[in-house]
Amino acid sequence: MSDEGSRPSTGSWLVVAAAWVAVGVPLGWGLWNTLLKAAVLFR
Amino acid sequence: MAGLLSRERTIAPPGFNRWLVPPAALAIHLSIGMAYGLSVFWLPLSKAIGVTQSAPDDWKVTQLNFTFSVAIFFLGSSAAAFGAWLEKVGPRRAGVTAAFCWAGGFLVSAIGIKLHQIALLWLGLGVIGGCGLGLGYISPVSTLIKWFPDRRGLATGLAIMGFGGGAMIGAPLADRLMKHFATPTSVGVYETFLVLAGVYFVAMLAGAFGYRVPAPGWKPAGWTPPATAASAMVTTRNVHVATAWKTPQFWALWGVLLLNVSAGIGVLSLASPMIQEIFGGRLIGLDLPLAQLSEAQKKDVASIAAGFTGLLSLANIFGRLGWASLSDRLGRRRTYMIFFVLGAILYALVPTAGHLGSTVLFVGIFVLILTMYGGGFSTIPAYLADMFGTSFVGAIHGRLLTSWSVAGLLGPFVITNIRQFQLDRGVPAAEAYGTTMYILAGFLVLGFCCNLMVRPVSEDRFMREEAPAAGAAGGR
Numbered sequence: 001m002s003d004e005g006s007r008p009s010t011g012s013w014l015v016v017a018a019a020w021v022a023v024g025v026p027l028g029w030g031l032w033n034t035l036l037k038a039a040v041l042f043r
Numbered sequence: 044m045a046g047l048l049s050r051e052r053t054i055a056p057p058g059f060n061r062w063l064v065p066p067a068a069l070a071i072h073l074s075i076g077m078a079y080g081l082s083v084f085w086l087p088l089s090k091a092i093g094v095t096q097s098a099p100d101d102w103k104v105t106q107l108n109f110t111f112s113v114a115i116f117f118l119g120s121s122a123a124a125f126g127a128w129l130e131k132v133g134p135r136r137a138g139v140t141a142a143f144c145w146a147g148g149f150l151v152s153a154i155g156i157k158l159h160q161i162a163l164l165w166l167g168l169g170v171i172g173g174c175g176l177g178l179g180y181i182s183p184v185s186t187l188i189k190w191f192p193d194r195r196g197l198a199t200g201l202a203i204m205g206f207g208g209g210a211m212i213g214a215p216l217a218d219r220l221m222k223h224f225a226t227p228t229s230v231g232v233y234e235t236f237l238v239l240a241g242v243y244f245v246a247m248l249a250g251a252f253g254y255r256v257p258a259p260g261w262k263p264a265g266w267t268p269p270a271t272a273a274s275a276m277v278t279t280r281n282v283h284v285a286t287a288w289k290t291p292q293f294w295a296l297w298g299v300l301l302l303n304v305s306a307g308i309g310v311l312s313l314a315s316p317m318i319q320e321i322f323g324g325r326l327i328g329l330d331l332p333l334a335q336l337s338e339a340q341k342k343d344v345a346s347i348a349a350g351f352t353g354l355l356s357l358a359n360i361f362g363r364l365g366w367a368s369l370s371d372r373l374g375r376r377r378t379y380m381i382f383f384v385l386g387a388i389l390y391a392l393v394p395t396a397g398h399l400g401s402t403v404l405f406v407g408i409f410v411l412i413l414t415m416y417g418g419g420f421s422t423i424p425a426y427l428a429d430m431f432g433t434s435f436v437g438a439i440h441g442r443l444l445t446s447w448s449v450a451g452l453l454g455p456f457v458i459t460n461i462r463q464f465q466l467d468r469g470v471p472a473a474e475a476y477g478t479t480m481y482i483l484a485g486f487l488v489l490g491f492c493c494n495l496m497v498r499p500v501s502e503d504r505f506m507r508e509e510a511p512a513a514g515a516a517g518g519r
Contacts, residue, residue, distance in 0.1 A: 007264045008060035019066040019253065023073060023205075030211030034357055040350035041406065 047252075050133030055255035061190040061263070067253025068183030068202035071138055074243040074250075075145055075179040076209015078118075081111055081168065083214045087221055087230040091156060094230055102161055110152075110169045112451065117173025119448030122181045126441025127284055129178070130434075134186045138251025141179035146244035148172025153236035177444070179247065180206060182254070184424045185437030189257050192433070193266050195425035196375075200367025203421040207360040213239070275499045276376055281432030282504050287439045290504055292430050295496040299379055300423055301446040301453070302490035306390065306483045307416030308454030313476065314355055314409060315348040320473045321397040321405070332473070351406065358413035366418025367425065375426035376497060382415040383491035390484035394477035430500055457482065 046052060055061075085107040092098040129137040148171040155163025183202045191198035217235055224231030262268060268279070287293050324331035326347045327340060336344065370378040389408050396405040427443065428436045458479060465475040 006057045008062075009058055012058070012060035012063070016060050016062045016066075019063055022249075023066045023069040026212045027069075027073060027205075027208055030208055030215070031357070031360075033215050034211050034353045037353035038350045038357065040347050041354060 048132075048136040048139055050131075050136075050256065053133050053135045053254055053256050054258050055261075057258075059255055059257075061257075063253060064183070064187060064190050064255060065198060065201040067250045068187060069205040070246050070250030070253065071141065071179045071182060072202050072205025073209045073212060074246045075141070075176050076206040077213030077217075077239070077243070078111070078114055078172075078176055078209070079207075080210030080214035080217065081114075082108070083217050084221075084232055084235075087232050088156065091159065091230055091232065094228060100159075106161055107164070110165055113165050113169030114173035114176060115451040116448050117170055118176040118180065119445045119451075121174040121177030122441035122444040123177075124441075125174075125178055126181055126438030127435075129181060129441070130185065130284070130438045133256060134182045134254040134437075135251050137178050137182040138254055139248060141175045141182055142244050142247035142251060144171050144175030145179060145247060146175075146240040148175055149236045149240035149243065153233050153240070156233045156236065177441070181437050181441045181444070182251070184440050185428075185433065185435075186254060186256055188424065188428045188433050188436055191263075192268065193263055194368070194371050195428055196367040196370040196422060197364075199424040200364040200421040203367070203424075204360050204363040204417075206420075207356065207363050207417055211356060211360075216242075274374065276374065276497075277429040278432050278500065278505070280505045281434040282430075282439075282500055283506055284435040284438040284442070286504050286506075287431045287435065288442050290500055292497055292500055293439070293443070295493045296423065296426060296430070297443055297446045298493035299490055299497070300419065300443060301450050302486045302493065303379075303382060303386075303416065303419035304447055304450035305454040305457070306386065306486040306490075307413070307419065308450055309458040309479070309483050309486075310390070310409070310412055311355065311416070312455055312458055313479065315352050317397075317476050318351050318402075318405065319344050319348045321476070322400070322402060323473070325400065326402070351409075354406065355409060355413045358410040359417040362414025362417030363421040366414060367421035370418075370422045370425060375422055375429055376494060378418070378422055379426070379494045380491065382419055383487045383494060386412060386415050387484040387487040387491070390480050390487065393480045397473075397476070430497070432505075434506075 085104050088107050089101055089104050090097050092101045125137070148167045148169075151167030151171055152164045153167075155161065155167055184199060187198040187202055188195050217239065220235040220238055221231040224234035282290070318326070320333055323333035323344070324336055324340065327343050329336070329340070333341065333344065366378060366382075373381075389412050392408055393405070396408055423443065424436060424440050427439050431439055461479050461482060462475055465478060466472065
């Protein structure tokens with residue numbers, strides 16, 4: 001079985017976006033908290 | 044359940060979008076990355092009985108901190124021991140096992156807190172959780188490399204970035220949970236462990252069930268694999284894991300990782316006290332050494348040092364993604380050459396930056412150093428795939444991670460002892476860092492030599508016929 005060369009469907013990009021949001025939101029929250037902490041260094 | 048976890052059930056159907064695999068890997072790495080944030084529990088746990096202050100029977104922070112050392116030791120050991128098993132059973136079963144171990148580790152440790160048995164804490168988060176770390180860490184590596192033959196560095200960088208970022212989410216979350224659960228008779232860690240066990244179990248299961256391996260012969264649409272290896276340092280064939288670890292290339296790369304990580308761990312452990320002792324009052328606009336500051340001023344300085352540590356963790360994370368992606372263009376060997384040459388220069392410049400009194404230069408040097416520390420972790424799987432092929436890269440990577448366990452002991456040991464030796468000889472605290480940094484720069488020079496020794500694997504080491512089991516569904 002080979003799907004060599006087959007391109008992902010357009011709908012699959014929506015699932016990809018949802019998956020990235022699911023990991024991106026907590027990661028973004030963590031980054032934001034860390035940036036706030038690091039900002040003290042530049043005051 | 045057993046069928047759901049089998050390698051055959053994870054083979055991706057035609058048209059599967061490969062960009063779904065990195066977030067699945069990130070879900071697991073962000074969960075296990077909390078290993079770096081475990082220190083958030085040590086202070087509250089050192090008051091588990093006394094609640095407001097430590098009681099005589101309360102655990103010491105050094106006892107609690109030992110949990111982290113055990114966990115890192117078992118990370119390397121389990122990655123080495125179970126890497127070949129992972130290649131056989133596939134990433135999903137390994138990811139699910141990692142979820143049970145990591146969440147189970149929190150549960151066993153929660154019981155340890157309830158019964159006030161430190162051994163259960165070591166067994167839980169140290170031994171069981173440590174095995175979860177090892178399995179979780181290597182579970183997506185070979186799968187990602189097979190999905191992204193055109194961008195191996197980017198793919199592994201995306202996943203391993205999560206291990207650096209896990210504490211950024213887990214530590215503030217744990218802090219909030221402990222505050223929520225704290226009562227006049229409890230510090231709230233037991234309940235926090237139970238919640239975290241649930242959260243990590245769900246996140247890791249979601250990640251594990253998101254894993255798919257490419258069908259045999261799959262390649263990205265529009266991508267043509269080079270007819271011959273693009274360079275002598277990138278093979279299109281495979282070395283079996285049982286052979287790979289007997290090659291000089293494996294041990295040279297083992298040394299590369301050991302020395303890069305030892306130097307990085309060393310500098311990380313020094314960063315906060317170093318900026319405070321070197322710059323002292325200058326961090327808050329006063330031209331006074333740290334010892335002459337009031338308690339309130341020292342608190343302000345400590346808060347700035349905490350910000351500095353936060354900035355370094357960002358550098359570590361973005362270095363994991365940035366350098367690994369860049370290595371797709373530069374080549375792995377050249378990327379590590381940059382780490383070791385530029386790194387050694389930067390480490391040696393740290394004392395000068397301190398003498399010049401330039402905070403910006405000092406911070407900038409540390410940020411660059413930490414990007415290369417992170418980059419060292421995330422570029423190594425792609426380096427291994429280049430040298431030994433993709434079929435057994437997960438298992439080979441697992442064995443290589445034993446160097447991380449050794450670095451976890453070597454780095455802090457060297458730093459602590461050199462520093463103590465200098466202080467005992469009467470060197471002022473603020474000046475005791477110079478020699479340490481030069482020795483760490485020496486580590487990187489040795490790493491440069493190890494990297495120079497990495498040559499193409501000799502012909503007789505490659506498999507004559509491709510292995511039928513491991514990587515059966517992987518791109519060969």
